[in-house]
Amino acid sequence: MIDRDRLASLRADEEARFVALHPRSAELAAEAGRSLLAGVPMPWMTRWPGGFTVFVASATGAQLTDVDGVRYVDLCLGDTGAMTGHALPEVVAAIDAQAPRGITTMLPSADASWVAEELTHRFGLPRWQFAMSATDANRFVLRFARHLTGRPRIAVMDWCYHGTVDETLAVLDGDRVVPRPGAMGPQVDVAMTTAVVPFNDLEALDRRLAEGDVAALLMEPALTNIGIVLPEEGYSEAVRGITRRHDVLLVIDETHTLCAGPGGCTAAWGLEPDLLVVGKPIAGGVPLAAYGMSRDVADRLLAPMLSAEADVSGVGGTLTANPLALAAARATLSSTLREEDFAVAVPLAARFTAGVAEVIARHGLPWHVQRLGCRAEYWFCPPPRDGAAAAAATDEDLEGLLHLWCLNRGVLLTPFHNMALFSPHHTEADVDRHTEVFADAVAALVG
Structure with a gap:
């Protein structure tokens, strides 16, 4: 159901937008390439979307700011390492x-x-x-x-x-x-x-x-x-x-x-x-x-x-x-990581799940969104029952576009898959921002 030429064109536009938004990160990435293997201190960091890695200036609560002054709603939270929120x-x-x-x-x-x-x-x-x-x-x-x-x-x-x-x-x-x-x-x-x-x-x-x-x-x-x-x-x-x-x-x-x-x-x-x-x-x-x-x-x-x-x-x-x-x-x-903290974070993940599901249903896509506690993810397939089925449904081009689209609009998802994680520091406005950005990306993609 996805026009691959349209996807490639959108991705090219988003790559150009990314470069324009991050001149200082581009400079630091070039410097890092002289001493760091692959230009990063740890290989997984190469998985972020964009032509180079964004460099962080600060992270507090559920917000992250890069060296170009761009602020993000952080739904990655260090791939769970900062599930409590940053800088408690x-x-x-x-x-x-x-x-x-x-x-x-x-x-x-x-x-x-x-x-x-x-x-x-x-x-x-x-x-x-x-x-x-x-x-x-x-x-x-x-x-x-x-x-x-x-x-x-x-x-x-x-x-x-x-x-x-x-x-x-x-x-x-x-x-x-x-x-x-x-x-x-x-x-x-x-x-x-x-x-x-x-x-x-x-x-x-x-x-x-x-x-x-x-x-x-x-x-x-x-x-x-x-x-x-x-x-x-x-x-x-x-x-x-x-x-x-x-x-x-x-x-x-x-x-x-x-x-x-x-x-x-x-x-x-x-x-x-x-x-x-x-x-x-x-x-x-x-x-x-x-x-x-x-x-x-x-x-x-x-x-x-x-x-x-x-x-x-x-x-x-x-x-x-x-x-x-x-x-x-x-x-x-x-x-933190107490009952009262999950009582805030879990409903936010449920709100995220509902928002994504509504967008998917509106466009009649065979996609799915899944949730476990305060963690939620969407896939470009019906819900699989085992890991092999999930792996077979991986679509790196589609995933890369959606990640980059979100990043360019101030929403940070985990780079390895479509994972969003919620902490007590997130708000309903943070969730709704992702839903808005996701809806715009899907609309652009399906025409």
């Missing part, structure tokens, strides 16, 4: 208070116990450890799972995302496990390390775990990074039953699905994981992640954690759980 005053104060007393010591601070107890309250798991990122936390719990079970493989959902964990960068090609497109330099054949099953397919999961070589199933309660794919009725409960029947540890990654509430989908849906990973926003933007575990798993891990070789176990890190990060986490969890 409580976190700024905690950092200001802790930094003069020491930033990293490789010794515990009282804040570590406070944060662990708060995570227990939110997620229900009694024992916790920390990591620098959710990627690291996922690596660690997979090591634990193989150690505890003596089994060599882990299982993931087809087209899942759990950070840059080698074993998880795998998809299905028919019945074969192959590297996910874009996975650079796999250390080994992923078919040797990983079993892959489609989301929402209980028979496939049961059949694969019955082979007896899987230590843990690592999964999000709902797929997110390929677009939100929600579990079908009864799916989550059945997954827990299947993993228990085959003595497979269930690891829930709540790093993105924390958008469902203070305790993520685990609390909202009554899930019962053996281990749980959460990261990104829990320290208000300061790098920190955490992984929790059941009492049984903790008891079984205690001896190796107390051994003389614990520091070379592949778990840990010199800067992990530093006092600055834990002070920031305590300030964050004390002041």
Whole structure:
């Protein structure tokens, strides 16, 4: 239904508009190209639309200002890292208070116990450890799972995302496990390390775990990074039953699905994981992640954690759980990501969903908008039930136009897909601005 020539013409116009709006960013991008690989300090930053990357001057609450003075409604929020809103005053104060007393010591601070107890309250798991990122936390719990079970493989959902964990960068090609497109330099054949099953397919999961070589199933309660794919009725409960029947540890990654509430989908849906990973926003933007575990798993891990070789176990890190990060986490969890914060953010995401759905329906497009808590995304297809169907519907040209159209009009979406995230700092006016901009883009596109 999309005229590709019209799309290409609109994209060219938007590229020219982008360049005209961002002369200072263009200068900084040229300077960065002399010393930074690909002109950016981290590869994912190349995914933003436009001929170069926009450089940030400041970010506060739900607003971001670039070096050209252009202000944006920020619906990306650091791809969830700033889901609390930018520059929380409580976190700024905690950092200001802790930094003069020491930033990293490789010794515990009282804040570590406070944060662990708060995570227990939110997620229900009694024992916790920390990591620098959710990627690291996922690596660690997979090591634990193989150690505890003596089994060599882990299982993931087809087209899942759990950070840059080698074993998880795998998809299905028919019945074969192959590297996910874009996975650079796999250390080994992923078919040797990983079993892959489609989301929402209980028979496939049961059949694969019955082979007896899987230590843990690592999964999000709902797929997110390929677009939100929600579990079908009864799916989550059945997954827990299947993993228990085959003595497979269930690891829930709540790093993105924390958008469902203070305790993520685990609390909202009554899930019962053996281990749980959460990261990104829990320290208000300061790098920190955490992984929790059941009492049984903790008891079984205690001896190796107390051994003389614990520091070379592949778990840990010199800067992990530093006092600055834990002070920031305590300030964050004390002041935001609470029920009252989600009570503001979730209705905003619902308003976004309704606005986008109305535009789609008005033009009779076979598109869809999906929501999980305070996170919402739109796709250029009917709602898929698994990751492979979502991946097959990817339309980079169409996505790139809509992202650039929004960016040029002061609305910042996540660059990897059509994700919008809402914080207590957003307003209904912010939502309505996106709806207006989205409606104008669709009208221009379909004529």
